[in-house]
Amino acid sequence: MTSASDQKTISILGSTGSIGRQTLDVLTGLDRPMRLGYISSNTRIDLLEDQTRRFRPYGVVVRNEEAFRQFRATTSFSGPILCGDEGLQEAAAWEGNDMIMSSLVGFAGVLPTLAALQRGTTVALANKETLVSAGNVITAAARRHGAVILPVDSEHSAIMQCLAGEASTAIDKMILTASGGPFRETPAAELRSVTRAQALRHPNWSMGAKITIDSATLMNKGFELIEARWLFDIPVEKIDVVVHPQSIIHSMVEFCDGSVKAQLGLPDMKVPILYALSYPERVRSDFERLDLAAIGSLTFYPPDYERFPCLRLAFEAIQTGGTAPAVVNAANELAVSAFLAEKIAFYDIPRCIEEALRKIDNVVDPSLDDILAVDAETRGFVSAMVN
């Protein structure tokens, strides 16, 4: 038996999304259970209602105002019910939290993450856009408040695992693996006319729509590159990308002596989720085990920056620095929405981003306000382009 006082409390921002639901699954399987603080959804209030009954959180947040009103009118949940971005920030900063899982989608993750870090709360970070847009502000806040950021995606979790017991001075290179997405072998001419449905068919990972499109354009890998730069405080020149269609090697670190360490596993987000929840320990899981002899072959290719200009744009943005990554993030978010709404074509996504990068002035060493302003400006600019 674990005494109640040992129990840690976690809030899950974005509990009805793919990572949020898997986090709830992982929590259920823990030998040493954690208490559930806030959970949240944007609009999926039926699932949220179901989660309140099954997992008995302390409170809930409904981001969308209309959905919030509907939820409050119909729910049997008796704890605090918060609304909107303010509600998410309040839940993130709640004093009961030992940890938050930030699995919101898009730029919406920035302020709640910051709110948690400013209270010194550990953040398990599944929201890529937070570090992509506001890496300097977020990591500075974590340092200032002694808060820990634990990455929850397979690549950065792999790198963190490879770095255990190693000196940061011994790192020569981080090598992110990329599945290559559904269009790994699609010629550029065909890519011009791929449909929403084709782009949503990811070969290895089952994920939300936004990140699946980002995987098809390789922008997802570009974001991970920017995230790695901030998470591990490493110059982008020391980060490489290698295409590895099987998604078994989740990423690698090359050390100064020539040795390379890798973390491997079946493509299952529950492994990095569990690693973040149990860090710095490992806890037993019953997840399916890797059997390399059964898999037979792992293959590797250099990435194609011509067919996948989003990856190149991300590289260029983090090299430029300042607000350039925030522009890329906001432009990408709008362009992907437009692609999902079948308003623009596949290659219009990088075209929107490139245009935005050209038009919007870069702010060196930006404050949070600078980033928010550039984010809004970019959205306005790209919105006008795609509508």
Add this chain to the structure above:
Amino acid sequence: MTSASDQKTISILGSTGSIGRQTLDVLTGLDRPMRLGYISSNTRIDLLEDQTRRFRPYGVVVRNEEAFRQFRATTSFSGPILCGDEGLQEAAAWEGNDMIMSSLVGFAGVLPTLAALQRGTTVALANKETLVSAGNVITAAARRHGAVILPVDSEHSAIMQCLAGEASTAIDKMILTASGGPFRETPAAELRSVTRAQALRHPNWSMGAKITIDSATLMNKGFELIEARWLFDIPVEKIDVVVHPQSIIHSMVEFCDGSVKAQLGLPDMKVPILYALSYPERVRSDFERLDLAAIGSLTFYPPDYERFPCLRLAFEAIQTGGTAPAVVNAANELAVSAFLAEKIAFYDIPRCIEEALRKIDNVVDPSLDDILAVDAETRGFVSAMVN
């Protein structure tokens, strides 16, 4: 500049062999140089003479008595010159050593390794037979005298690197990779008649003759299995072997959460040598870097215990325990010599070992004397079989 008092001293037992020569190369390239204590050879006195001039050791050992006399008569080396197994033990136990590299071939490695450990000296262990024959005695001596054993082969070095920063309680499995040797795809019928020259053609690693034959029979992997059991104090049931012809993943550890860590690199023994010499730090090397996109593909197969009975025999011996692994080692050593002398066929190697295991009584929890006795008895038995 490094002050002389910071300098560590290393003796290399077996300096004219493959690992010994590479160790001298690695030492030459270190930013923070180490002093050279003793170096040694069995019979290669010309190379030994050359090494004394180039590397200026404190002393030398010539194991073979005839070669020793010849060396002493002709050398210009003015330091101590020791002879025979006693000389090797004296050099291993020399008070000037901070570390020894034990790169002797075969059972000859046992007593010098023990002599170093009993003085609390760190042993970089490239000699497999030491732990295979006398694992219980060797590891008990290391524990008793607080001495560290650092593995110098790519597989155990890989495992040690994967274990950095991890709790031993989190280890679920160690997965040794095996190149599969030159006969990975050779049908059993053809294996019956393979020649010495065919067996000496290893696809990936350039090594001495004994270990190259052990790689062709997969006994080398069987020995590594036994070594892993002792080095990492893990039950043999938790050790797996997977055939990986490219020898890029050097071995892996599976943890209780389902995550797997691997160490990778080009097949170059200098990497594990450097890791042992610099442990627990890593130091910069100019060794060629791994480029997975250039390599393209890594493949994996289950091992074939039918075609490679030596691997099965090693598994069985470590499960039996006691002196069974010492019997396997001694029988294998004699049988491989006989195969190299073209006195017996390829499949006579496992046949000799199986016969010896059947005939020679097992001693549970053996002392060093028990092991020495069983070793001698096995040699007599197999010698009679092959001559």
